[in-house]
Amino acid sequence: xxxVTQTPRYLIKTRGQQxxxxxxxxxxxxxxxxxxxxxxxxxxFLFEYFSETQRNKGNFPGRFSGRQFSNSRSEMNVSTxxxxxxxxxxxxxxxxNEAFFGQGTRLTVV
Amino acid sequence: xxxxTQPDIHITVSEGASLELRCNxxxxxxxxxxxxxxxxxxxxxLLLKYFSGDTLVQGIKGFEAEFKRSQSSFNxxxxxxxxxDAAEYFCAVDDDNNAGNMLxxxxxxxxxxxx
Numbered sequence: 001x002x003x004v005t006q007t008p009r010y011l012i013k014t015r016g017q018q019x020x021x022x023x024x025x026x027x028x029x030x031x032x033x034x035x036x037x038x039x040x041x042x043x044x045f046l047f048e049y050f051s052e053t054q055r056n057k058g059n060f061p062g063r064f065s066g067r068q069f070s071n072s073r074s075e076m077n078v079s080t081x082x083x084x085x086x087x088x089x090x091x092x093x094x095x096x097n098e099a100f101f102g103q104g105t106r107l108t109v110v
Numbered sequence: 111x112x113x114x115t116q117p118d119i120h121i122t123v124s125e126g127a128s129l130e131l132r133c134n135x136x137x138x139x140x141x142x143x144x145x146x147x148x149x150x151x152x153x154x155x156l157l158l159k160y161f162s163g164d165t166l167v168q169g170i171k172g173f174e175a176e177f178k179r180s181q182s183s184f185n186x187x188x189x190x191x192x193x194x195d196a197a198e199y200f201c202a203v204d205d206d207n208n209a210g211n212m213l214x215x216x217x218x219x220x221x222x223x224x225x
């Protein structure tokens with residue numbers, strides 16, 4: 001079966017802009033989690049959506065938001081981008097006590 | 111709060127040599143533990159997981175890990191390393207209902223393999 005698909009793979013944005021990243025989970029998985037990976041802070045949990053509801057949230061400012069659609073696809077949005085938001089954003093879909101990760105979206109803020 | 115520590119940032123081993131990557135966790139209840147591997151520019155691939163039962167768990171690619179509650183450790187081992195094992199390895203603990211959907215990761219250990 002198809003894995004977790006994240007689009008786009010690479011993105012360059014300017015400070016102050018907003019960005020939307022997309023994640024299509026494995027078919028049948030209803031939980032989608034988002035993580036930010038940076039060299040300085042490592043892998044940090046952003047939030048998790050289950051059946052269109054945010055179920056868990058990490059310690060990130062309100063500029064980071066997300067949503068999930070009825071087909072379990074999820075989007076995350078970052079508003080008013082800062083240079084420090086440059087990172088690899090990873091999405092994971094969970095089923096059977098296991099998280100399957102996508103290849104990530106590399107966001108560069110200039 | 112839960113935390114995971116990987117004391118070794120970098121490790122270099124010779125091809126064919128044995129490998130042990132260390133992981134220590136801080137968690138109030140019975141931890142659900144994972145090891146993931148990440149190749150450059152890629153996502154994370156699950157190597158193995160521990161939920162309960164036998165404290166020695168087998169994973170993919172010849173990896174195994176041993177859960178030691180008394181030492182709060184979950185070290186990853188491989189008897190003979192291959193050049194293709196060069197990557198970054200992350201230990202993680204599950205923070206929420208043990209479904210693997212809210213993970214706290216260690217800082218990672220970058221493995222380099224000498225020919």
